[in-house]
Amino acid sequence: MFKIIEARFLAENIKLFEIEAPRIAKKRKAGQFVIVRIHEHGERIPLTIADSDVEKGTITIIVQGVGKTTRELNLKKKGDIILDVVGPLGQPSHIENFGTAVSIGGGVGTAIAYPTAVALKQAGNYVITINGARNKDLVILEEEMKAVSDEAYITTDDGSYGYHGFVTDKLQELIDQGKKIDFVLAIGPIPMMKAVADVTRPYGIKTVVSLNPIMVDGTGMCGGCRVLIDGKAQFACVDGPEFDAHKVDFKNLADRNKMYHKYEQEALKHFEEKCKLTEKINTLEQAE
Amino acid sequence: MNQLTPKERMKIPRHSMIEQDPAERSRNFSEVNLGYTPELAIEEAQRCLQCPKPTCVAGCPVNIQIKDFITLIAEGDFIGAVKKIKEDNALPAICGRVCPQEEQCEEACVVGKRGEPVAIGYLERFVADYERESGKIDVPEVKVSNGKKVAIVGSGPAGLSCAKDLREKGYEVTVFEALHELGGVLVYGIPEFRLPKEIVRTEIDGLKRMGVKFETDAIIGRVFTVDELMEEEGYDAVFLGVGAGLPWFLGIEGENLNGVYSANEFLTRVNLMKAYQFPEYDSPILDCHNKNVAVFGGGNTAMDAVRTSLRLGAKNAYIVYRRSEKEMPARVEEIKHAKEEGVQFMLLTNPVRLIGDDEGWLKGMELIKMELGEPDESGRRRPIPIEGSNFTVDIDVAVIAIGNGPNPLVTQTTPEIETSRRGTIVVDPETMKTSKKGVFAGGDIVTGGATVILAMGAGRKAAAAIDHYLQNGAW
Numbered sequence A: 001m002f003k004i005i006e007a008r009f010l011a012e013n014i015k016l017f018e019i020e021a022p023r024i025a026k027k028r029k030a031g032q033f034v035i036v037r038i039h040e041h042g043e044r045i046p047l048t049i050a051d052s053d054v055e056k057g058t059i060t061i062i063v064q065g066v067g068k069t070t071r072e073l074n075l076k077k078k079g080d081i082i083l084d085v086v087g088p089l090g091q092p093s094h095i096e097n098f099g100t101a102v103s104i105g106g107g108v109g110t111a112i113a114y115p116t117a118v119a120l121k122q123a124g125n126y127v128i129t130i131n132g133a134r135n136k137d138l139v140i141l142e143e144e145m146k147a148v149s150d151e152a153y154i155t156t157d158d159g160s161y162g163y164h165g166f167v168t169d170k171l172q173e174l175i176d177q178g179k180k181i182d183f184v185l186a187i188g189p190i191p192m193m194k195a196v197a198d199v200t201r202p203y204g205i206k207t208v209v210s211l212n213p214i215m216v217d218g219t220g221m222c223g224g225c226r227v228l229i230d231g232k233a234q235f236a237c238v239d240g241p242e243f244d245a246h247k248v249d250f251k252n253l254a255d256r257n258k259m260y261h262k263y264e265q266e267a268l269k270h271f272e273e274k275c276k277l278t279e280k281i282n283t284l285e286q287a288e
Numbered sequence B: 001m002n003q004l005t006p007k008e009r010m011k012i013p014r015h016s017m018i019e020q021d022p023a024e025r026s027r028n029f030s031e032v033n034l035g036y037t038p039e040l041a042i043e044e045a046q047r048c049l050q051c052p053k054p055t056c057v058a059g060c061p062v063n064i065q066i067k068d069f070i071t072l073i074a075e076g077d078f079i080g081a082v083k084k085i086k087e088d089n090a091l092p093a094i095c096g097r098v099c100p101q102e103e104q105c106e107e108a109c110v111v112g113k114r115g116e117p118v119a120i121g122y123l124e125r126f127v128a129d130y131e132r133e134s135g136k137i138d139v140p141e142v143k144v145s146n147g148k149k150v151a152i153v154g155s156g157p158a159g160l161s162c163a164k165d166l167r168e169k170g171y172e173v174t175v176f177e178a179l180h181e182l183g184g185v186l187v188y189g190i191p192e193f194r195l196p197k198e199i200v201r202t203e204i205d206g207l208k209r210m211g212v213k214f215e216t217d218a219i220i221g222r223v224f225t226v227d228e229l230m231e232e233e234g235y236d237a238v239f240l241g242v243g244a245g246l247p248w249f250l251g252i253e254g255e256n257l258n259g260v261y262s263a264n265e266f267l268t269r270v271n272l273m274k275a276y277q278f279p280e281y282d283s284p285i286l287d288c289h290n291k292n293v294a295v296f297g298g299g300n301t302a303m304d305a306v307r308t309s310l311r312l313g314a315k316n317a318y319i320v321y322r323r324s325e326k327e328m329p330a331r332v333e334e335i336k337h338a339k340e341e342g343v344q345f346m347l348l349t350n351p352v353r354l355i356g357d358d359e360g361w362l363k364g365m366e367l368i369k370m371e372l373g374e375p376d377e378s379g380r381r382r383p384i385p386i387e388g389s390n391f392t393v394d395i396d397v398a399v400i401a402i403g404n405g406p407n408p409l410v411t412q413t414t415p416e417i418e419t420s421r422r423g424t425i426v427v428d429p430e431t432m433k434t435s436k437k438g439v440f441a442g443g444d445i446v447t448g449g450a451t452v453i454l455a456m457g458a459g460r461k462a463a464a465a466i467d468h469y470l471q472n473g474a475w
């Protein structure tokens, strides 16, 4: 049982939680994640540890409501309980002083990239951050990112804020300007990570992505999280989640992540109907 | 009962298990075996010849006093019988269900030399169930605390039995488990229809009532290393019962297609995450209704997976195994049950590749016929592919059940613990001591995938050695 100490929305549908988990807080390193199960009937889902506070004994997660479990989680408030939180899982990010390091985050990927950007800064890198969102309202962690960056850029698909375009457009621009880039970390939707890999490949820039396959246990026991790296299967939960972007089979990952599409839709529909019903009952009760 | 002569005893036919009807059970998750009635149990017990030198006992890896407990059953003292078993086996309701009896106690029973052996496993199961259902389970007496702390890593049969023995001796015992549920393979691997989870829960409740502490969601090697358990958390000794939970794949083309599972994932989704009750439970599993499902392998895990697929609605459920039925490592009863339920066996057949469509979904498998050559190191005849015998079969779901290796989470973070080339932990077979002072190991992490009873025996052996070590301090 893990208590929520703090909960607030960062943007529509994206919520930050600070959770009491002293042991994990003490041990976690940048790039690692936890697996969360909200209740007895719940699914186990992986979420990156965005931050931690050893003194307070808390970890921070940032959750985008994309389906049943994440939306249900985002209904939780300060003081509520999460049934299971297990971690820290996965290999920590490989951090060294590369020289100039670019951290690229797309959507909620910004939250996942944040701790690694911090670590890259601490290791002495010149840190450039490029964070993309569909529009201005969906930009998250702007201040936090600025604080760890030597140069910070925000891109929006619709141009409502910052640079008008995709994160890869900005990255290409930096390269074209002759900026010597030694390392790129890219975290976000699969098409974005693939696009970043395609941009850096011709220049031979070392590029790392954090992969998000479907997981169950997170301990190497089920093999459901296997991804193809250089044609060979690796378990993202124990061998990753970070891998060399130029060796990842993104098509296989994208295909595999669609495996339960039908069921996810069904679960979400059930959930939304249930939410509506609860809402109705609440309004009726209030009317009485 | 003393009126019966050995001849008369030999004349009593072995009582078969009362089972759910195959057609019905292959579509539900309730237990297949329904158990003996008291009358059947007494009659079956009368088949035992009360051998002066009972060979059956040597056949049991933990040397249960089989003759004695069967005598008590024949006298109608079921509770006495279960107490007798529990002197050597902490988990009789479980072992009575899942032990490969035909290769162990029953194989060694003299009655079996001329007919069918005494149904030792069924009798063991009967008295354990009788005790549980009567609600009269005794909580074993626990000695006053001796102030020493032992950490048990893993809540499978090895960890549970080690915890029980140490607690009885007065140690402060904490079990750390990575998953959110306790029981190891007993809860995430072996299906409900073979081992109801209620039984595992009852056993664990018993341990809790004895004062064993349990911490779920606690991965050793991550929240604490073994060194930290001993140096910072104050544990005087550590037992590693972390099992062999790393699934092997075949290494053939197409294994990453949608629809291809490891047996661990397939069974975990169904058993631990209750995916067969989706959407009441949130974890999904691919719908097998009217689908063709192929399971690769011939062990208990393969039988569990294939029979689970039938219960999920599969139209055709295949076992693809590269040797013949004789070489199958699964329990004889599981193979029999699988056949009765309609599983189709493709023997002497091996997968060559899995075939997919453009969107990455599994569509079929290419197989090749095999023949048996000379025996290999394992003593089983080596399967050799018959060139040109390839053929394909349409399938929608494939489950790979060719075994598991040791999970390196603990050993990676504690390099002082010596491992074998295969990654299993090396121990002294008498004391279960590892190469690191104060650390013991047992069960599948030492042997590689084996059996519940061997894991349990190892846990008990380690408990005795831990007690010895902590009482006199010598390593």
Ligand SMILES: Cc1cc2nc3c(=O)[nH]c(=O)nc-3n(C[C@H](O)[C@H](O)[C@H](O)COP(=O)(O)OP(=O)(O)OC[C@H]3O[C@@H](n4cnc5c(N)ncnc54)[C@H](O)[C@@H]3O)c2cc1C
Pocket (backbone or CB within 6 Å): A033, A043, A044, A045, A046, A047, A048, A049, A061, A062, A063, A064, A065, A066, A067, A068, A069, A070, A071, A108, A111, A112, A211, A212, A213, A214, A215, A216, A241, A257, A258, A261, A264, A265, A268
């Ligand atoms: C290592 C890792 C770190 C992650 N960190 C974060 C994070 O910090 N913040 C965040 O918002 N999201 C993160 N995710 C993604 C998050 O786990 C999924 O969004 C979540 O599982 C979706 O569950 P759902 O029931 O809400 O949605 P669903 O409707 O069930 O699924 C939506 C999509 O999420 C993916 N998904 C579904 N089930 C799982 C599962 N059990 N495991 C992994 N992916 C799944 C699938 O691609 C699916 O198409 C991370 C994923 C991984 C693998």
Ligand SMILES: Cc1cc2nc3c(=O)[nH]c(=O)nc-3n(C[C@H](O)[C@H](O)[C@H](O)COP(=O)(O)OP(=O)(O)OC[C@H]3O[C@@H](n4cnc5c(N)ncnc54)[C@H](O)[C@@H]3O)c2cc1C
Pocket (backbone or CB within 6 Å): B098, B099, B100, B153, B154, B155, B156, B157, B158, B159, B176, B177, B178, B179, B183, B184, B185, B186, B189, B190, B218, B219, B220, B221, B241, B242, B243, B244, B245, B267, B300, B301, B302, B304, B331, B407, B409, B410, B442, B443, B444, B445, B449, B450, B451, B452, B453, B455
């Ligand atoms: C599907 C299936 C069917 C089987 N059928 C039979 C059968 O019919 N008869 C039979 O005798 N045997 C059977 N077996 C084999 C038997 O289940 C195993 O030999 C036995 O469970 C091994 O016990 P164990 O205690 O060593 O490990 P496990 O039961 O594997 O338990 C190990 C536990 O340790 C936990 N763990 C691992 N790493 C860590 C860590 N770092 N920190 C904390 N916890 C950790 C795991 O989550 C797990 O719960 C079957 C196995 C499978 C998979």
Ligand code: SF4
Pocket (backbone or CB within 6 Å): B059, B060, B061, B062, B063, B064, B066, B089, B095, B096, B099, B100, B101, B104, B105, B106, B120, B121, B124, B453
């Ligand atoms: S524990 Fe297993 S081998 Fe031993 S008597 Fe019971 S069923 Fe037979």
Ligand code: SF4
Pocket (backbone or CB within 6 Å): B047, B048, B049, B050, B051, B054, B055, B056, B057, B066, B067, B070, B108, B109, B110, B111, B118, B120
């Ligand atoms: S060997 Fe068979 S007949 Fe003899 S004591 Fe054992 S169970 Fe009874």
Ligand code: FES
Pocket (backbone or CB within 6 Å): A214, A215, A216, A217, A218, A219, A220, A221, A222, A223, A224, A225, A226, A235, A236, A237, A238
């Ligand atoms: S999530 Fe099960 S092995 Fe990675």
